[in-house]
Amino acid sequence: MRHIAVSLLLVAFPQAAFGVNPSEMLSDPALELRAREISKELRCVVCQNQSIDESDATLARDLRVLVRERLAAGDDDQGVIDYVVSRYGDFVLLRPPVKGATLALWGGPIAIVLFALIAVFVFFRRQRQTAKAPIAATPLNEQERQRLQDLLAEKEH
Amino acid sequence: MTAEIGHFALVLALFVAVAQASLPLIGAHRGDPGWMALAKPTAILQFALVAVAFACLTHVFVTSDFSVVNVVSNSHTDKPLLYKISGVWGNHEGSLLLWVLILAIFGAAVAVFGANLPPALKARVLSIQAMIAVGFYLFMLLTSNPFDRIFPPPLNGRGLNPLLQDPGLAIHPPMLYLGYVGFSMAFSFAIAALIEGRVDAAWARWVRPWTLAAWCFLTGGIALGSWWAYYELGWGGWWFWDPVENASFMPWLAGTALLHSSTVVEKRDTLKGWTILLAIITFSLSLLGTFLVRSGVLTSVHAFATDPTRGVFILALLVIVIGGSLALFAWRGPKLVSTGLFQPVSREGGLLFNNLVMATACAAVLLGTLYPLLLDALGGGKVSVGPPFFNTVLIPLMIPMIAAMAVGPFLSWKRSDLMPALRRLRIALVLTIVAAIVTYAVHGDEPVLGVVALAMAVWLGTGVLTELAERIRLFRSPLSESFRRLGRLPRASWGMTIGHLGLAITIAGMAGAGAWKVESIQVMKPGDKVTVGGYEYRFTGAKAGKGPNYKFVGGQFTVSRHGREITKLTSEKRVYNVSQQPTTEAGIHTTWRGDLYAVIGDAEGSGGAFVTRLYFNPLVVWIWAGTLIMVFAGALSLTDRRHRVGAPHRKSSAVSLPGAQEA
Amino acid sequence: MNKRLMFTLPLMVFLILAGYFAVGLTKDPKKLPNMLKGKPVPDFALKPIKGRDDKGFASTDLKGETSLVNIFGSWCVACQIEHPFLMKLKAEGAVPIHGIDWREEDPDAGPDWLNKHGDPYALVGDDPRSKAAIAFGVTGAPETFVVDGDGVVRFKYVGPLNADIWRDVIEPVLRQIKPPGAS
Numbered sequence A: 001m002r003h004i005a006v007s008l009l010l011v012a013f014p015q016a017a018f019g020v021n022p023s024e025m026l027s028d029p030a031l032e033l034r035a036r037e038i039s040k041e042l043r044c045v046v047c048q049n050q051s052i053d054e055s056d057a058t059l060a061r062d063l064r065v066l067v068r069e070r071l072a073a074g075d076d077d078q079g080v081i082d083y084v085v086s087r088y089g090d091f092v093l094l095r096p097p098v099k100g101a102t103l104a105l106w107g108g109p110i111a112i113v114l115f116a117l118i119a120v121f122v123f124f125r126r127q128r129q130t131a132k133a134p135i136a137a138t139p140l141n142e143q144e145r146q147r148l149q150d151l152l153a154e155k156e157h
Numbered sequence B: 001m002t003a004e005i006g007h008f009a010l011v012l013a014l015f016v017a018v019a020q021a022s023l024p025l026i027g028a029h030r031g032d033p034g035w036m037a038l039a040k041p042t043a044i045l046q047f048a049l050v051a052v053a054f055a056c057l058t059h060v061f062v063t064s065d066f067s068v069v070n071v072v073s074n075s076h077t078d079k080p081l082l083y084k085i086s087g088v089w090g091n092h093e094g095s096l097l098l099w100v101l102i103l104a105i106f107g108a109a110v111a112v113f114g115a116n117l118p119p120a121l122k123a124r125v126l127s128i129q130a131m132i133a134v135g136f137y138l139f140m141l142l143t144s145n146p147f148d149r150i151f152p153p154p155l156n157g158r159g160l161n162p163l164l165q166d167p168g169l170a171i172h173p174p175m176l177y178l179g180y181v182g183f184s185m186a187f188s189f190a191i192a193a194l195i196e197g198r199v200d201a202a203w204a205r206w207v208r209p210w211t212l213a214a215w216c217f218l219t220g221g222i223a224l225g226s227w228w229a230y231y232e233l234g235w236g237g238w239w240f241w242d243p244v245e246n247a248s249f250m251p252w253l254a255g256t257a258l259l260h261s262s263t264v265v266e267k268r269d270t271l272k273g274w275t276i277l278l279a280i281i282t283f284s285l286s287l288l289g290t291f292l293v294r295s296g297v298l299t300s301v302h303a304f305a306t307d308p309t310r311g312v313f314i315l316a317l318l319v320i321v322i323g324g325s326l327a328l329f330a331w332r333g334p335k336l337v338s339t340g341l342f343q344p345v346s347r348e349g350g351l352l353f354n355n356l357v358m359a360t361a362c363a364a365v366l367l368g369t370l371y372p373l374l375l376d377a378l379g380g381g382k383v384s385v386g387p388p389f390f391n392t393v394l395i396p397l398m399i400p401m402i403a404a405m406a407v408g409p410f411l412s413w414k415r416s417d418l419m420p421a422l423r424r425l426r427i428a429l430v431l432t433i434v435a436a437i438v439t440y441a442v443h444g445d446e447p448v449l450g451v452v453a454l455a456m457a458v459w460l461g462t463g464v465l466t467e468l469a470e471r472i473r474l475f476r477s478p479l480s481e482s483f484r485r486l487g488r489l490p491r492a493s494w495g496m497t498i499g500h501l502g503l504a505i506t507i508a509g510m511a512g513a514g515a516w517k518v519e520s521i522q523v524m525k526p527g528d529k530v531t532v533g534g535y536e537y538r539f540t541g542a543k544a545g546k547g548p549n550y551k552f553v554g555g556q557f558t559v560s561r562h563g564r565e566i567t568k569l570t571s572e573k574r575v576y577n578v579s580q581q582p583t584t585e586a587g588i589h590t591t592w593r594g595d596l597y598a599v600i601g602d603a604e605g606s607g608g609a610f611v612t613r614l615y616f617n618p619l620v621v622w623i624w625a626g627t628l629i630m631v632f633a634g635a636l637s638l639t640d641r642r643h644r645v646g647a648p649h650r651k652s653s654a655v656s657l658p659g660a661q662e663a
Numbered sequence C: 001m002n003k004r005l006m007f008t009l010p011l012m013v014f015l016i017l018a019g020y021f022a023v024g025l026t027k028d029p030k031k032l033p034n035m036l037k038g039k040p041v042p043d044f045a046l047k048p049i050k051g052r053d054d055k056g057f058a059s060t061d062l063k064g065e066t067s068l069v070n071i072f073g074s075w076c077v078a079c080q081i082e083h084p085f086l087m088k089l090k091a092e093g094a095v096p097i098h099g100i101d102w103r104e105e106d107p108d109a110g111p112d113w114l115n116k117h118g119d120p121y122a123l124v125g126d127d128p129r130s131k132a133a134i135a136f137g138v139t140g141a142p143e144t145f146v147v148d149g150d151g152v153v154r155f156k157y158v159g160p161l162n163a164d165i166w167r168d169v170i171e172p173v174l175r176q177i178k179p180p181g182a183s
Helices: A002-010 A029-041 A058-072 A077-088 A100-132 A142-156 B002-030 B039-062 B069-074 B081-086 B092-113 B119-143 B167-180 B183-196 B201-232 B243-268 B272-295 B308-335 B347-377 B387-410 B418-424 B426-443 B448-471 B479-488 B491-515 B620-638 C002-024 C077-092 C109-117 C131-136 C163-177
Strands: B518-524 B529-532 B535-546 B550-561 B564-576 B582-585 B587-590 B594-604 B609-618 C067-072 C097-102 C124-127 C143-147 C153-158
Touching (some): A029 A077, A058 A077, A058 C131, A100 B387, B002 B039, B002 B119, B039 B081, B039 B092, B069 B092, B092 B183, B183 B243, B201 B243, B243 B347, B272 B308, B272 C002, B347 B387, B347 C002, B426 B448, B448 B491, B491 B609, B491 B620, B550 B587, B564 B587, B564 B594, B594 B620, C067 C077, C067 C131, C077 C163, C097 C131, C124 C131, C153 C163
Parallel strands (some): C067 C097, C097 C124
Antiparallel strands (some): B518 B609, B529 B535, B550 B564, B564 B582, C143 C153
């Protein structure tokens, strides 16, 4: 309950998603571009599913300013990201990191593709086996024998 | 009084559903025609009762009856009528009522229009449909009753989130639900088939119209939601890989796979087990979506107010329905006998390849969406899986599939050769390469993905047209002959051609909007000009005003190109009276080249200067035009003769070939 | 046999998923882990708020004794709910409480709020731009950190404190820092 009260105050509704304001932007366009790219990779932790670049939440704005300050101070891109991760954890990365915990995530699609390919391979091999199986494996039943007689009789006439 | 009538109707509907779920099923088991025939009247009665309940809920919303809790929480007298109505389904309880209404609509439709279905199959299908309904009725009546009263009634309601007060968003849920929930019919057919132990061409033909209809609605619903996000959220984005967006995309992927694989069942009597599984999975994904949105396990913009008790109930529902159906599949699936054989390179092979990619994509989206939950449940900490993951994984999957889509229709059934098919696509290949070169020349190498995506769109589009041209013997026969052939093409064939063309257009739109969007953020005083994407935006000032239930500040822009005025755009910043919530309305001018998109921000200083965000979104309208074309194609397919003329009768003395391969 | 397995696979996958969902229902997806647990307090130096011009609040102030760092703001409703309990804590004098006044747009807002509701804080820092808050990994208010005498963050509590939470959650942490028997 208490957390709902807290969240209600801080959740940024996406409708007012202005994102970056001109007053935040750095004067150096190259640096500003880096800041935008980094911001797009960082999750707004008080929002429902946005990057800090898109969000209008105050905390998102403050994080954007922080990113720019650190870039201006000379941090490289990874350094800025590492700092934010050291504060908020991996949760703040919109691109999940590749590490032990996320091996199943990044490896998953490849594993699925492999599984699918194997399944298809097995499917076709089983098909080929059935196709090769001698057709006369089971004798004709009564109905089939009658039909055969009829067809042969037909042919003769 | 109305609320009580609605509540009572709902309870009655539950009882009717219980009857519908049991009697026809027992009748089918016993071979009792009388009991089987109960399916039709119970389905229709159930629909009538739910319709009454829904009408009652609509009535209390429209009349702003604030003695009903649901109306208090979600409505207000100031709201325009359209949004009073859409408020009915803009909340948890009301949207559940919409769910069961659509379940009942599909049930009644099959009851009335499924005249050519064998009685046993029809009975089973409607029984399964009713079982699902029973689960939802219980959920509603026990935990989420839309008709709860409050005493004393407050003077006015809390209003509806201003975000939801929008025509596009008003019809987005009904359309989406018609899709999502519509797949329940394919599910019911699949379960009925498993119970009978038989899947054949007749079954595939009977189930197709319902699957197609659901698919059309789902495609439309997703497109509507995406379009709404684009014009409402203020920066031109249209897909965010939000968990609830994914929850609608996964059934779409599975449903598209289902449409393609059921064709193989119908034409070649194979891939039966897989098709049944797909039908089960598609609806299961819809149910899963319901769980994700309403249980609080995932953070999402769409999540309804969450309550763990509801989560537990839905999970139980999921386990019973999905677990039960998959258990039935595990038990009875091996009984399904397939007789068709085919080579990997063949029409069936092409459709199988489509299914492979769609299924893998669906599984990948599922993995990404659920991973935060799975990791947290294991105590592995919190991670986020955002757009970078989904884009990285999905795009490499889609490219081979689109490449194959142009080739597939050229392959013949059972066995075919790849090289001749590719040779017939020479022109398409040349055009594709030309398109790639031109795009590269115009836009440079950033991003490469844009060039690739656009090239794929051209490949698919030209491939589809080449196939059509060949089929009508264009340039090989006199033109009149070609036209004659064109007219004689079956509608389902048209459906495929137009549908694939629609997809090509959508992909082109995604390429343009995704890769080459231009954005410019700045402060502008009246009279200032900014050039974006070759268009000149001139800010002509802002003024304040009042709407029906909000106040606004509107900014005006004049846009010109090469000195000639193109349009005037207005963007508003609104504050809604009741909730004091701010929203932004963008000023958008749509052309086939792209959208001009202007958003006014906060005032800067006092000299009439404002923050402005100006965009040029190339080709973005192609995204929705393409999906509209796909929906049209699906609808066209629905009108094909073979759905209207009676389906083939089952040969009761069918001889099964020895050596037939199982499932 | 192989075939039976293939047909049963979807069911098995689903049941495993359902198990995860069941566990997931007990978790809160928005609850972030405490990144600072066991780590030294991040460096910060905040200016004083109006009316307390004599002192500010900096990380260096947290050495020497166990203390609480409480994030609050005049805009925060839950902080109002928590506040009487913080006043009680101050009266009992068990542990000093320091405050970080977070995200105040108006420099008078914080001081006015403290005047109105009482001031339980030994030191208060003004953090309008979330500098310290981000350093602490704060996502909302109120949040309270338990910092030991060596300046190491031992615990973080998200949400308003009350007597029950103090007794059940915070006091055990405090006891761990000051082992029973030691002064």
